[in-house]
Each structure stands twice: as C-alpha cells, then as structure tokens.
Amino acid sequence: MSTGASEERGAPTDDDVLVRADDLVKYYPSEEDFLDQLLGEQHWVKAVDGVNLDIREGETVGLVGESGCGKSTFGRSVLQLEDVTDGSVWYDGKDLTELSTSEMREYRTEVQMIFQNPFASLNPKLTISDIVGEALDIHGLASGREREERVEELLDIVGLQASHASRYPHEFSGGQRQRIGIARALAVDPDFIVCDEPVSALDVSVQAQILNLLEDLQEEFGLSYLFIAHDLSVVEHICDRIAVMYLGNIVEMGTPEELFAEPQHPYTEALLSAIPEPDPLWEGDRIILRGNVPSPLNPPSGCKFHTRCPHIIPPEGMEIDQTTYRDIVDLRMALEDGSFTAEQAREHAEAGGTFDREGLVEEVLEQRFVEKPTGAHRDRVAAAVEQAIDDDLEGAAATLLEDYESVCENVDPQLPERENPKACHRYDQPSEVEQAVSDAGF
Ligand code: SF4
Incomplete structure (x- = not known):
C-alpha cells in the first residue's frame, strides 16, 4: 500500500x-x-x-x-x-x-x-x-x-x-x-x-x-x-x-500571530474568514468554500484542496480573473464526475426561455459563472459547452483540460521545514516538489 x-x-x-x-x-x-x-x-x-x-x-x-x-x-x-x-x-x-x-x-x-x-x-x-x-x-x-x-x-x-x-x-x-x-x-x-x-x-x-x-x-x-x-x-x-x-495532511503551521497575519494558506484563510465574530486582527473578506470535504477514501490528486480552493493556480502566463478560472475548473470537474449533463444544460436553457444553440450556451454560462468569461476564454468555454450539449461530456472535459489544467491538481505540495510553513504552490516549496512541478511541465 x-x-x-x-x-x-x-x-x-x-x-x-x-x-x-x-x-x-x-x-x-x-x-x-x-x-x-x-x-x-x-x-x-x-x-x-x-x-x-x-x-x-x-x-x-x-x-x-x-x-x-x-x-x-x-x-x-x-x-x-x-x-x-x-x-x-x-x-x-x-x-x-x-x-x-x-x-x-x-x-x-x-x-x-x-x-x-x-x-x-x-x-x-x-x-x-x-x-x-x-x-x-x-x-x-x-x-x-x-x-x-x-x-x-x-x-x-x-x-x-x-x-x-x-x-x-x-x-x-x-x-x-x-x-x-x-x-x-x-x-x-x-x-x-x-x-x-x-x-x-x-x-x-x-x-x-x-x-x-x-x-x-x-x-x-x-x-x-x-x-x-x-x-x-x-x-x-x-x-x-x-x-x-x-484531509489527512497539515497544510500550514505557525504561531497564532503568524496565522492571523497575512498571507495565509488558502485553506487557513477560509477557516479564519468563517469565524462568526471576526477577530480584530483579521481584515479579509468572508470566504464561502464550495462543496464539502472530499472523501478520504478517494482524495483528490495533487493538492487535496484544489477541488475547493479559491486561489487555484491558472496555467503560467494565462491572464484570467481568479473567480472565472475557479468556475471553469468547477465546470470541468462537474463534466468529469457526471454532475453536469447535456440534459441539465437544456434544463438551464429552458428555465431561461431560450432554445436555440447560442441561447443554450449563454444560459449555461449565466447559470454556472459568477463572472462570465470574456474574449478568448469565452470562445473556449463556449466550445466545450456546445460539446456537452451534444452529449460529448468527455470531449467537453478534455477541451477544458487542454487549456486550463492547473499545477495544483497534478503535483502534491509539501510542508517545508521552515518557520510558518505552507503546503501550497503559491509559497516556497522543497526542491523535490519544484522539480516535480518542472517535470510535469508547469
Ligand atoms: S496548492 Fe493550489 S489548490 Fe492547493 S492551496 Fe495552494 S493554490 Fe490552492
């Protein structure tokens, strides 16, 4: 094992x-x-x-x-x-x-x-x-x-x-x-x-x-x-x-002062923001994590928090709004796990009163995105949504994976041996993790 x-x-x-x-x-x-x-x-x-x-x-x-x-x-x-x-x-x-x-x-x-x-x-x-x-x-x-x-x-x-x-x-x-x-x-x-x-x-x-x-x-x-x-x-x-x-791992370690001061691991940040009566030291916005803790029977690949992380890292050099990127990854995961189907897409469209193909795509974007993608991102996402409407869910997921795959879902970050360590690719990682990131082509 x-x-x-x-x-x-x-x-x-x-x-x-x-x-x-x-x-x-x-x-x-x-x-x-x-x-x-x-x-x-x-x-x-x-x-x-x-x-x-x-x-x-x-x-x-x-x-x-x-x-x-x-x-x-x-x-x-x-x-x-x-x-x-x-x-x-x-x-x-x-x-x-x-x-x-x-x-x-x-x-x-x-x-x-x-x-x-x-x-x-x-x-x-x-x-x-x-x-x-x-x-x-x-x-x-x-x-x-x-x-x-x-x-x-x-x-x-x-x-x-x-x-x-x-x-x-x-x-x-x-x-x-x-x-x-x-x-x-x-x-x-x-x-x-x-x-x-x-x-x-x-x-x-x-x-x-x-x-x-x-x-x-x-x-x-x-x-x-x-x-x-x-x-x-x-x-x-x-x-x-x-x-x-x-999910079975320590993702951040520090004194209370270190943890309450910025920056924090994205999961720590979400926990801090969930405190009912905010601490005077805490100045961030309230973060609602989507979804539940995944099953420890089948934990996510790479960083186990990547399925919920509001700061999941987009491909290098990509200019994209963080909320839009999170929504694109969520759409792809929903296509992969079968929680988003062509039938659902049609239901979304019918609820919006539209039945033509363009209307269908628009309605899905409306329903699934906080900030609808624009420019080239919109074209790519719309192409994937059209595949989904045609019942090609696998193809739709593959289209999104090709352009929007994150290092976070591929390489497992580790807790470095240092003060206030964070197991996150947004912070310094041990050399073997950096090597794995480079080997994986990110
Ligand atoms: S490694 Fe990526 S998914 Fe994990 S906490 Fe950091 S930014 Fe979020």
Whole structure:
C-alpha cells in the first residue's frame, strides 16, 4: 500500500521535544461492497496521510480543521489508542512501537485524553468518586483513604467540591462535567494531554472558564497539550502554535500571530474568514468554500484542496480573473464526475426561455459563472459547452483540460521545514516538489 508519505525524521535531537509524530499514517479498510469482494479489492480510508508534528514540553499545539479532516484520528494515534499504519510516534525520546509491555503501561499514565462531549464521556451509573478514581484503581496508584483524599484533591484542583464525589454525572451542568473529565485525566499525574474539542459542546461563557482552567493547570503542572478544535477562534488564545489540517495532511503551521497575519494558506484563510465574530486582527473578506470535504477514501490528486480552493493556480502566463478560472475548473470537474449533463444544460436553457444553440450556451454560462468569461476564454468555454450539449461530456472535459489544467491538481505540495510553513504552490516549496512541478511541465 502506498502511503504517499514523505521520509521519516527519526528520533528528536532536541531534548525539549516531548512528543514527535514522524510521518504518521493511519488508514482504515473501507467497508467493501459486493463488487469489491468479488474482485478481491481492498480500498483504504486515508484518515491521516503522513503527518509530522513536534510538541515541546509545556507547549500547547492546536490542531484545527473541518470535521472529517483526520484530527481526532491523529490524536488517538499519538496516544496509541489506534494502531498506526505507517510512521512512528516518539515520546520523551522513545519510539512507542518499541516499548515493552511494562514501558507501555507506564506510558499510559503519562498521557491522557479529554473528550469532546462531557455528557457522553462520563458513565452515568458511576459516582464522581468512581469516575475520577478509576485510573487510580487501574494503575494501583492509591486505595482506601488515600484514594478518597486524592479524588477530593483532584476535584478541588478543577474547581469542584469534595462533597461532589458521592454524586452522579446527571447532577452536574455541562461545564462541571467537563471539569470532572479534566479531574479524571489529571488523576494519573500525566505530562501530556490530548484535548479533543473539549469546549465545543459548551456555551461560550463556560468555554472561557474551561480554557482558563486548562491554562492554569498547564502552568501549575507543566503540562503539554495537543488541542484539537474545528474553530480557529477557540485555539487562538490558548495555543503556542497551531497546525491547520485538511484531509489527512497539515497544510500550514505557525504561531497564532503568524496565522492571523497575512498571507495565509488558502485553506487557513477560509477557516479564519468563517469565524462568526471576526477577530480584530483579521481584515479579509468572508470566504464561502464550495462543496464539502472530499472523501478520504478517494482524495483528490495533487493538492487535496484544489477541488475547493479559491486561489487555484491558472496555467503560467494565462491572464484570467481568479473567480472565472475557479468556475471553469468547477465546470470541468462537474463534466468529469457526471454532475453536469447535456440534459441539465437544456434544463438551464429552458428555465431561461431560450432554445436555440447560442441561447443554450449563454444560459449555461449565466447559470454556472459568477463572472462570465470574456474574449478568448469565452470562445473556449463556449466550445466545450456546445460539446456537452451534444452529449460529448468527455470531449467537453478534455477541451477544458487542454487549456486550463492547473499545477495544483497534478503535483502534491509539501510542508517545508521552515518557520510558518505552507503546503501550497503559491509559497516556497522543497526542491523535490519544484522539480516535480518542472517535470510535469508547469
Ligand atoms: S496548492 Fe493550489 S489548490 Fe492547493 S492551496 Fe495552494 S493554490 Fe490552492
């Protein structure tokens, strides 16, 4: 199986690095349909597709992206709650795949997870004492009176009272339940915690309290966090660095100041523009990304974001409005995947009250383009639309491909080793990527 991943980096040489994901890959076998079973074919859901990420002692690294981009799978893989497909995870200088059983047991006390949903993540049948004390029991860390005192101490640390120990989860609010989840994670005295969307199910006012608590605990206990979120505004104030993830890959990495300052990776820019209450640092326009995140079962070629990117790169030297170019690529993709048909073209025309050939073409352009192409671009696009009207969808797509093929759909950009790196052909790329671009004739 090809993972499409880059070269592994090996053990960290910097003593400050507590956690290293080294070219980490996690693929899941897809549910096979009848035809696949008959042909003996196995397809893979590429949830995490070659991620490099270091987390230093005492650092908070944010991992941000739309749902389905692989960020939770990445967090679970780092904690070894998932078997990784390829690559490795290093913790405190040790390769986790090479730990003995007893070393792995010790690792389990050094890392913990805080879950997204404080309503679902606590067993409703257990008292708070049993929930928070469970890890103490499993790892044999305390029993009897000592256990009770430790549970009370943990409840106090997270802002709850000792008397809460005998109660059940349903007696608490969402924010209090998340505090219980945090107390449970702290029970084994960990050094590293994966916080998987810990505040996204909470009211905004409660979110701030939990974020403040996590920051206070970090300072008090020297914790390191991987903070997973789908919203950049949540991670902006708590993180030292932020990694932006799209369809299994990190596409940009930087400090909050770097990410909020221009220029950004086109996907980061879209995420920033989607923040409901714009950050004062953000001065751009709101960007509505078209379409959903593509399936990780069959990700797009080249840059995986090219099917939605508002800044997809036109052929070199071509003078074309960026919005028009995006619309031309969208039309070609619709012809290729069968979502635009001759029948649809005729329906568009009928809706506009036109039935002659020229009217048909005009109506399709009207319907599909924000800025209708002009001059030579109009002639080319009109020729392709005429082919589509004649039911030659393949020919129409080929006509558009010939003139409007982008480097973005052919060569996979990489995240360079530098400050504020961006996996995008609009920014400096490693020499091997530049070579691939030149070999592909762009
Ligand atoms: S490589 Fe191309 S498609 Fe990908 S983000 Fe950059 S400009 Fe957009």
